[in-house]
Amino acid sequence: MxxxxxxxxxxxxxxxxxxxxxxxxxxxxxxxxxxxxxxxxxxxxxxxxxxxxxxxxxxxxxxxxxxxxxxxxxxTSHQGPKLIPLQGPERYQALRLQALAQGLCDVGIKLRWEVERRPVHLRYPAYGDGQKYKLEESYRYLEQQVELDGPLNVGHIALGTALDWIVFRELSDFSQHPRLSAWYQRFCNRPSMRATEYSGQTHD
Structure with missing residues (x-):
């Protein structure tokens, strides 16, 4: 493939x-x-x-x-343990976490366009501030309401790669959230993350 x-x-x-x-x-x-x-x-x-x-x-x-x-x-293409639980609360917790992580990426891209890539005379500061607020609220939610320990699932993968992209782009700091930050550091030590580190820049 x-x-x-x-x-x-x-x-x-x-x-x-x-x-x-x-x-x-x-x-x-x-x-x-x-x-x-x-x-x-x-x-x-x-x-x-x-x-x-x-x-x-x-x-x-x-x-x-x-x-x-x-x-x-x-x-669905392997015979081992599934990373997308098939049923029960675990399934929807994993999918919800994936959705939140996907949203972090979506918001981060909008923020980067607004504060870095759009010509200065076309920028709308209130829009950029709104995206920053969404990131900050998401960090707070992850810190206070989401249990990130437990068996690996697709939500963890989505979150780990999203947070590492935010760090890579230097968009919004989440180090003041100790549980989230500690989990992120541990996740980045996985061989799968070390083998796929971000590199390069967008070319227009």
């Missing part, structure tokens, strides 16, 4: 970390593709009309996207 990837995408990295944790990484041919909202990558658009990575190309040529769908597919 081919994985259209980007070395600085939190969504793509989530998929690759998932593959490592499932023992499936060797089955993937990882192909880096540069994408951004202001450039057109024809290979990616042919596979995904949204022009975004990750995209998983299956053996018969079918393309799967986005990261949530690809992670679900990978979890």
């Amino acid at each position: 081919k994985l259209y990837y980007q070395t600085h995408s939190p969504y793509a990295r989530k998929v690759l970390v998932m593959a490592h944790e499932l023992g499936l990484a060797e089955r993937l041919e990882v192909i880096h593709h540069e994408t951004s909202p202001t450039t057109r990558n024809e290979t990616i658009y042919q596979a995904n009309p949204l022009g975004k990575v990750p995209v998983l190309i299956l053996p018969k040529g079918e393309a799967l996207f986005d990261s949530i769908v690809i992670c679900d597919y990978l979890d």
Whole structure:
């Protein structure tokens, strides 16, 4: 299988970390593709009309996207313990955590565009402040209301790769939240995370 990837995408990295944790990484041919909202990558658009990575190309040529769908597919492609629980409270806790982590990435990208990438005369400070508030509230929620210990699941992978992307982009500090920060440091020591560290910059 081919994985259209980007070395600085939190969504793509989530998929690759998932593959490592499932023992499936060797089955993937990882192909880096540069994408951004202001450039057109024809290979990616042919596979995904949204022009975004990750995209998983299956053996018969079918393309799967986005990261949530690809992670679900990978979890059905092995015989070991599932990282997306099949039923019960554990399933929805994992999916909710994945949704929150996905939202952190979405908000972080909006914030980065507003405070770094958009021309200064087009910036709207109140919009940027609103995105920062969402990140801060999410950190507080994770610190106070989410139990992050326990068996590894897709939510942990999504959160670990999201937080590490926020650190990589130097967007918003969460070190004042001790439980969350300690969990993040432990998670980053996993072999799957060390094998997939972020690199590079977006090119427009």
